Amino acid sequence: MSKDYYDILGVSKTASADEIKTAFRKKAHEHHPDKGGNAEKFKELNEAYQVLGNTEKRQRYDQFGSAAFNQGGGGANWGGFGGQGFGGFQNGNMNFDMDDLGDIFGGFGDIFGFGGGRQGAKRxxxxxxxxxxxxxxxxxxxxxxxxxxxxxxxxxxxxCQGNGAEPGAKIETCGHCHGTGRVASVQRTILGNIQTQSPCPSCGGEGKTISQKCTKCGGTxxxxxxxxxxxxxxxxxxxxxxxxxxxxxxxxxxxxxxxxxxxxxxxxPHKKFKREGYDIKTEETISIQQAILGDKIDVETIHGALKLKIPEGTQSGTIFKLRDKGVTKLHNRGIGDQYVKISVKIPSGLNKKQKTLLEELGI
Ligand SMILES: [Zn+2]
Ligand SMILES: [Zn+2]
Known part of the structure; x- marks a missing residue:
């Protein structure tokens, strides 16, 4: 029978990743067995979050339902997640590698107290x-x-050329873990007994011991x-x-x-040039005469100054494009352009004669 993980977490099918996380955390605290909650319910919450908390698994779940995750009678068959290196899980007593805990229980190490599971990793x-x-x-x-x-x-x-051993020191197989770098221990948790493989404390998971650590780096x-x-x-x-x-x-x-x-x-920022992608934007102000009669004005580009022709009757706000005067595109994919926006300065404070002449123009 397919389980409704959304229902279990109390979120909608369109909930965001954050909403799912928040809902899980809230419910996990509510149902935490250490606080008198129901262990079955807690397990179920976990199961739901393992799937919905992971984009890829959530997609698969949305498509195929919880059957996609190979639910066995006795709880999740973690091996069914496939391709994620969860092979260490077995039904009943779980047996997994501490290294993987960082990934699987990443979001809630605080609940399980597995924080720092990645320390002393073998590799x-x-x-x-x-x-x-x-x-x-x-x-x-x-x-x-x-x-x-x-x-x-x-x-x-x-x-030490990075191997951590003082030159001339002897490197031997660790007697504690016989070179495997791992030691097994059984941890009792709310999910049952979990056999964990942790890094060998004697050799730090290396499987080898060094008679003298490098004096310069302390063995790191x-x-x-x-x-x-x-x-x-x-x-x-x-x-x-x-x-x-x-x-x-x-x-x-x-x-x-x-x-x-x-x-x-x-x-x-530059005081003259403004960049938009690979294009450069600038502004130039011209006089009312230049706007009406036309002119050639000096324009700065990042490649140097040039003359820009202002045609007769240029309106304020007109934009002229200077082709290939922009920024060279990354990986030599051409070059941007420069856009010059013209504003026309309207004179103010004209004297009486000027005003009369202007009126006589009849424009
Ligand atoms: Zn060293
Ligand atoms: Zn060892």
Whole structure:
């Protein structure tokens, strides 16, 4: 029989992800067995949230109902989620890997007290991504530039080449976990007994022990230092965009790959030029005579000054397009244009003679 997960969480079928999360949290607190709630009900809530709290699973559920998740008689068959690395779950007594808890129970580690389940993972952690602001002036963003930036980050320790062992130290198989890096323990939870595999406390999940840790990095394989790098900023980058520098983030522990560095671009405004995408917008003021009789005026572009022909009878608010006078598009996909908006200055405070002459013109 298909279960109505929306009903269980008390949300509508169109509820947003946030609404679902909020509803789950509220209900989970209400029905928490530690607070005298109903364990079955709590289990059901969990089941519903596992599905509705995940965009992909929610879609599948909306399409096929809870049958898509292979409900067995004795509760969820977690293996049925397929392709998500939940294979560690078995019916009845659950048996899973602490590493996966971070993913599965990610949103509510506080309830289960599993927070920090990811610590001491067997696989060395990839370095953290970093984010920094990069301030550019208007022209540098339009034409590209090279910038030197300096910041502190974790780098691969040169003393141990990142393996964490003092040169010459002996590296041996851990006697505690016999090299598997894992130890089993049974945890009693509201969902029944859960056998967990946690990282071996003796070797930190490495499966190996080192007779002497690297004296420079303390065995982590990384150390923090100030670095300077040159960044090539491409022509056409705009305010709010980012540059990703692959592998320029923090070094991973013990030889794991480095994170990426993201540079968030802030472009300072220009007093003359306004940018809209790859186009430039400017304004020019002309006199009433120039508007009526026509003229050639000097116009600034980011590529230098040029003459713009003002035809006879130009109205205030007219926009002239200067083809290819904008910003070079990223990846050399052409170039933007400049748009010059004309405003006509209407004179005020005319003397009597001027007024009479103007009236005589009859325009
Ligand atoms: Zn070291
Ligand atoms: Zn061990």
């Amino acid at each position: 060395a952690a990839r370095g953290r991504d970093m984010e920094m602001n990069l301030n550019l002036d208007f022209m540098a963003a339009a034409f590209g530039t090279e910038k030197e930036i300096s910041f502190a980050k974790n780098m691969v320790c040169g003393h 394989g990384v150390y923090r230092d100030q670095v300077k790098i040159k960044v090539r900023v491409p022509a056409g980058i705009n305010d709010g965009e980012s540059i990703r520098l692959s592998g320029q983030g923090e070094a991973g522990q013990k030889g794991a790959s480095a994170g990426d560095l993201y540079l968030r671009i802030n472009v300072a």
